[in-house]
Amino acid sequence: MNIVVCIKQVPASSNVKVDPVTGVLIRDGIASKMNPYDLFALEAALSLREKAGGKVHVITMGPLPARQVLMEAIYMGADDGILISDRKFGGADVLATAYTLSSAIRSLETPEEPVDLILCGKQTTDGDTAQVGAEMAEYLDLPQYSNISSLTLSEENPKALSVVSTLGSDILSASIDLPCVLCTDQEINTPRLPSYLRKQASDPRMNELIRVLTLADFKDSDPAHYGLNGSATAVERIFPPDKNDEHVFLQGDPRESAQKLLDLLKARKIL
Numbered sequence: 001m002n003i004v005v006c007i008k009q010v011p012a013s014s015n016v017k018v019d020p021v022t023g024v025l026i027r028d029g030i031a032s033k034m035n036p037y038d039l040f041a042l043e044a045a046l047s048l049r050e051k052a053g054g055k056v057h058v059i060t061m062g063p064l065p066a067r068q069v070l071m072e073a074i075y076m077g078a079d080d081g082i083l084i085s086d087r088k089f090g091g092a093d094v095l096a097t098a099y100t101l102s103s104a105i106r107s108l109e110t111p112e113e114p115v116d117l118i119l120c121g122k123q124t125t126d127g128d129t130a131q132v133g134a135e136m137a138e139y140l141d142l143p144q145y146s147n148i149s150s151l152t153l154s155e156e157n158p159k160a161l162s163v164v165s166t167l168g169s170d171i172l173s174a175s176i177d178l179p180c181v182l183c184t185d186q187e188i189n190t191p192r193l194p195s196y197l198r199k200q201a202s203d204p205r206m207n208e209l210i211r212v213l214t215l216a217d218f219k220d221s222d223p224a225h226y227g228l229n230g231s232a233t234a235v236e237r238i239f240p241p242d243k244n245d246e247h248v249f250l251q252g253d254p255r256e257s258a259q260k261l262l263d264l265l266k267a268r269k270i271l
């Protein structure tokens with residue numbers, strides 16, 4: 001099975017400042033890590049490969065330092081990594097990000113090695129929209145499920161997977177045909193640790209497992225479809241919410257407490 005796992009580099013701290021003029025996150029000097037939810041998608045891919053054979057490719061769109069999360073995935077067991085990096089992709093909103101990832105996957109596919117499965121995490125800890133996976137499925141015209149809490153090879157059909165999607169108290173059990181896009185939840189597994197031996201065997205051989213793609217490598221290389229140009233939305237203002245240590249305890253009759261809460265939120269113009 002040819003599996004692509006989408007992973008994103010996110011700030012390792014929640015204390016990230018926003019440029020007051022441009023509204024863009026100030027990432028300089030902030031440590032980064034793999035989006036924690038993507039670890040579950042990667043583990044699901046590695047477990048599937050153990051049963052079905054094939055390859056696990058990790059892909060990320062980001063600046064050159066995002067190579068670090070690809071290396072981390074390779075230390076965990078991924079076969080290789082693809083870094084999508086080009087200034088022309090800068091300022092991408094969610095739609096443009098999903099289009100760029102989809103376009104990269106289409107550009108990498110060959111008739112001999114089509115992609116069978118695309119795995120995404122549930123959401124990121126910075127953008128946090130949980131939209132990229134579903135939007136990729138639309139662009140790629142593939143079936144998709146979110147909140148996957150169980151993923152196994154189908155016993156009846158070698159070209160399908162059995163999945164369980166947990167949405168609060170609703171549990172959906174289904175069979176989904178390959179190729180497809182699945183967004184995993186954290187209940188699905190316990191991610192393995194990176195291999196110390198693989199880390200030891202690192203540079204320079206491991207570095208060769210990462211390929212950098214720029215817009216020129218894409219089948220659709222029209223710059224109008226990417227970055228700011230390809231974005232349907234524009235940020236008017238980004239601001240961190242004011243922090244304070246004030247606490248209000250509401251006790252007593254639940255109805256009265258609910259009304260007090262509503263009044264408080266209205267008074268503070270939150271509602």
Ligand SMILES: Cc1cc2nc3c(=O)[nH]c(=O)nc-3n(C[C@H](O)[C@H](O)[C@H](O)COP(=O)(O)OP(=O)(O)OC[C@H]3O[C@@H](n4cnc5c(N)ncnc54)[C@H](O)[C@@H]3O)c2cc1C
Nearest residue numbers: 006061091093094097120121123124127128129130131132
């Ligand atoms: C108008 C606008 C402008 C923006 N400008 C910038 C900007 O200039 N710079 C900037 O850094 N961000 C920018 N962003 C944020 C950026 O577009 C989002 O981070 C991106 O769209 C991914 O969305 P998300 O983080 O909400 O992912 P989610 O939808 O929450 O992620 C779901 C899953 O999709 C996959 N995924 C998501 N993003 C990536 C990725 N990049 N590579 C690989 N897999 C991925 C992962 O598997 C992840 O678990 C902008 C957003 C908007 C709306």
